[in-house]
Amino acid sequence: MAKPRNPQRRHGISTTGRRAGMFCLVLILALAGQATWVQVFQAKAYDDNAANQRTAIERYAQPRGNILVGAAPVTGSAPTGGRFDYKRTYTDGSQFAAVTGFSSQIYGNTQLEGTEDSLLSGTDNRLAGWALWDEISRKQNPGGDVYTTISKAAQQAAMQGLGNQKGAVAAIEPSTGRILALASTPSYDPGSFAGSTAADQNAWNALQADTNQPMLNRALRQTYPPGSTFKVVTAAAALANGTVTDINAPTGAPSPYVLPGTTTTLVNDTTACDRSGLSLDTAMVLSCNSVLGYLGVQTGLDKMTAMAENFGFNDAKLDIPVRAARSNFDTRMNQSQVALSSIGQFDTAATPLVMAMVAAGVANNGTVMYPQLVDKLTKSDGTTVQVMKPSTYKQAMSPAVAGQVQQLMTDVVDNGTGRNARISGATVGGKTGTAQHGVDNSGTPYAWFISWAKPAGSSAVPPVAVAVVIADSNATDVTGGGLAAPIAKSVMQAVLQDH
């Protein structure tokens, strides 16, 4: 039934209109609420979404800061004309690839480009004049510059010496730990895939597919059995712990030396070693496995381990600031294994960087300095952000013991297997290594050489220590003295001439 209501009780348009107006305002208020939710509370999640290109757009909106060798940049930035305004360029990419790493719009940033990325890309807080205000105004600071410790001459000598061979060089200034050269071959041009085009992807794919692994940084990221170059560590341990006191006195090593607990004889490469009564000095000059294996066992696993770790072995966080691969010296072994490890075989493996630290620690009178690749960081206008100070890594041995080891190394170069590293007008100490590897030692041996050099007659700390490894060469006679020593020599000469 129709039931008319009292007209007086019905609301007029003044009331309903006001309510409709309120409803409209509620709609708009809901929008403001949703905007707050999205722009304040959800903003971070959306900003960080991988599909959100803004982060990348802003990163590449300005030229990237540079990496410098000496006073000259080895990097640059070039406009792309695409959505990402600038891409990385490299002035001599393959020459310094082991130093710089790469910065690619697709594949990210590695090595120095990676560890110093916040400074290079301008997001580092230390670049801001007024951090809070910059945050509010969204000011993008120009990227800062990274000055490396690399010596251009030493780097060039290293790359030239390595040539077409597969290998690596690490050179250090012993008194400071500054890295003077860091070379790895075969190398690659990091600029070839810096952008985001199909050509960049093709270049990357080709490098990834290359069985020679050109993008592997062999100086930092690859370990090799150090072979006889490790005898420097064994000699240092023997001298530091009193196993040997006089380098010219007979060591007491038997000949032939049968590995403890076995019937296997530790063989030598030269018959000159196969006699008893050899001194440590002679054993080093001739690179006698039997004597150094015996001394390693006599010194003992714990003391051998401690000495190896003084030089950077077993350090999984050796950051220069790029992290080096962990060099290994086993901490749980039987005596026969200690004997083999003491001549750089068995599970002993080292990066060229750590072997350079061995030479540098001896040269610096027993003090191993922390290796560093960065000299200083600056803003784009040259203002200093941070200067890296040298720091001690470990005190490996006393200066007196270091002096004895220096003598051993000098004798190796003057009279022994390291003759190829002799430099006229300079005192050079070194040690060769030819490490067998592969099943039944079938692989091409790794040819090693570690050394240091100083001007003849100088009493100062040698300005350069170097480690060279050749992993694969076409040479018929693969020895550390034959292949690696000449490269070490030219790197040392480059530094001495610079000095």
Next chain:
Amino acid sequence: MATPSAVAAAPRRPPVGQVRSGRNVELVLVLAAVAIAVFGYVEVGVNIDGRAPSDAASYGAALAGLALVAHGVIRWKARYADPLLLPLAILLNGIGLVVIYRLDRATPSNHAAPTQLLWSTLGVALFLAVIVVLRDHRLLQRYAYIGALAALVLLILPIFFPPVYGSRIWVTIGPFSFQPGEFAKILLAVFFAAYLAVHRDSLALTGRQIWRWQLPRGRVIGPVLLVWAAFVGVLVLETDLGTSLLLFGLFVVMLYVATARSGWITIGLLLASVGAVTVGWLSPHVHSRVVDWLHPLASIAAGQGANQIAQSLFAFAAGGILGTGLGLGHSILIGFAAKSDFILATIGEELGLVGLVALFLLYALLVSRGVRTGIALRDPFGRLLAIGLAALIAIQVFVVAGGVLDLIPLTGLTLPFIAQGGSSVVTNWIIVALLVRMSDSARRPSAPEET
């Protein structure tokens, strides 16, 4: 001069001399609005090129010219109009031009701002025409039915033209194209207001009672339902969901305002839900919109990259509270419709939450001035029309902004005065012209009527 009888007939109206026309306030606000727009234009240039655009002065002059002419005509023909309406329209239109110009800078091959300025000029011209020609809004009542018919024709027209991006809402003649649906919504608001003003009592008071709901007689509600169904039907055929939603919302709000029967809102929402579910079920186009609304980031997880909604949300998020500054955002990543349906995302990114809320406040102010006008008027037609037009703006802002903010499914409407689109900006100027005309009637002191 006021006669005693006129005073008696309209007791709430103070005599001439006691009402401040507000014209000087309007002039100051209009100039401020122009200044803000020019400032924004200059900021775009400074942020992108490091210097002001070379045509900043002529742009400012053009906008100021439009604004001052409009102000002058209001002074002349609608002296007692609400002084906030014109400045709000100028400011919104100015902001729109700035943001479109800014987006033009990211699309070198497609410049929309000059065209938009042209359309704005046409909009202001029609604004002036309405104010000069339409001396009293009540005249519109006479043409309500013809208007409704014209609106229906306008809505049907696009069916004979090819669809654009899945919707048949465009009429393209040579180089010109427009959306007739935009104009139709004014005509429909006029029709609803006229019809409801006459029949509101019978709608509210007579009819059958079912439980607690009182339903009106078929012969009274029938024509309204028929017209509404025709509109919504056509729009669904054209897959113009935004306009369907807008007209439906307008219909429900006006029905409630006229009858004060909250049952209408219940029935309206019920009808809307049924319609929405049906359309969502039948139309894959709509179904995908709903899925995108519920899962805006699903396409990323599926490895297809960010879709438009996701890009829109990225843009808002990038703006944060204070925004990147005009010209410094990357909302162009949204791609298609960045200058039209998604233009709010650019404002959100570059002006931030602060700018966005300020914009919402401008709309809220415009809507509330419209509602106030409606409440102050004496004639039911005018009251319903003013409130209806205000609701039209509010619902349109809600539908489009809610869509790009992922509050509701995206349906595609233009942000009033701001989005690129000639039909839209012209229509909005006409809406403001009607509000100006009605607010003049509402606030005019008890002088002899000019009819």
